[in-house]
Amino acid sequence: MSTKTLMSVEEYLHTTFDGADREYLDGEVIERNMGNKSHSAVQGEFFFQFRLQRNRTGLIALPELRHRLGERRFRIPDIAVFEGEPATEIPELPPLVAIEILSPDDRIGYIIPKLEEYRAWGVKHIWIADPEDRKFFTYSEDGLHEASELTLAGFGITITKAEIFGA
Numbered sequence: 001m002s003t004k005t006l007m008s009v010e011e012y013l014h015t016t017f018d019g020a021d022r023e024y025l026d027g028e029v030i031e032r033n034m035g036n037k038s039h040s041a042v043q044g045e046f047f048f049q050f051r052l053q054r055n056r057t058g059l060i061a062l063p064e065l066r067h068r069l070g071e072r073r074f075r076i077p078d079i080a081v082f083e084g085e086p087a088t089e090i091p092e093l094p095p096l097v098a099i100e101i102l103s104p105d106d107r108i109g110y111i112i113p114k115l116e117e118y119r120a121w122g123v124k125h126i127w128i129a130d131p132e133d134r135k136f137f138t139y140s141e142d143g144l145h146e147a148s149e150l151t152l153a154g155f156g157i158t159i160t161k162a163e164i165f166g167a
Contacts, residue, residue: 007024
């Protein structure tokens with residue numbers, strides 16, 4: 001379960017947290033659900049798939065990077081994919097793709113507002129992977145939809161369940 005702590009933006013930006021980094025939403029530091037082995041393996045596979053394509057596409061995948069969505073809002077996608085190197089250490093422009101990998105304790109009431117915030121911020125592709133059920137989802141203005149594969153047609157990238165979850 002997540003816990004909340006109050007602090008200023010300056011404190012947040014200069015704090016190193018034990019374990020996983022935390023998000024910052026309007027003065028509250030939000031603990032993220034810790035991933036398990038399955039979460040970590042799926043995160044690694046997504047990173048690997050994009051790393052294989054980096055020279056051809058110019059896309060750069062970065063795991064667990066803080067993003068500044070607003071003056072007092074920081075989110076941390078499990079994987080963020082950029083068209084080239086981000087201009088700042090804490091990106092203030094949306095990535096091309098934000099990937100969230102569900103942890104066993106993640107609840108829909110937590111994840112949907114986060115996905116909506118990514119969408120409103122301008123993330124073009126929002127992907128969700130569920131290691132437990134071995135499913136992909138996409139999120140757009142039409143809501144959450146199950147997907148058989150994840151694609152970036154303009155870059156010639158298609159990621160299959162077998163590539164991420166194994167055979």
